[in-house]
Amino acid sequence: MNLINRDVDYAARALVYMARANKPTVSVTQMHGAVGVTRPFLRKILQKLHKAGILQAVKGKGGGFAMARRPEAVTLNQLVEVLQGPLKLNDCVFRKKICQNHGACILRHKIAAIEGRLAAEIAGITIRDLI
Secondary structure (H helix, E strand, C coil): CCCCCHHHHHHHHHHHHHHHHCCCCECHHHHHHHHCCCHHHHHHHHHHHHHCCCEEEECCCCCEEEECCCHHHCEHHHHHHHHHCCCCCCCCCCCCCCCCCCCCCHHHHHHHHHHHHHHHHHHCCEHHHHC
């Protein structure tokens, strides 16, 4: 089980690269090698971050992407939410589909509490912390 998927990993790497570069804009071509992913795949990830308001897209010559927020205002949890959805460890450990007991299941409530603590920890990690 991967807690954080590759999209979130690449997004965090890209944002760290952008923050370190300290330039008004950074092109996908400039950062794809440092991030370790192909340009089309990185562009797709960055466009999702743009749609979520984490990045700004700059068109034209010298264009690329720019941070829309300061690095200390972007958390790892925000990247998780945008790129993979809410953090879920498991819906049911006993069955593949959700059972009728889902709302009253003691194990499910304990797992939900763990998910909440984990989300809170991840929300405390910012791009500034990763620089």
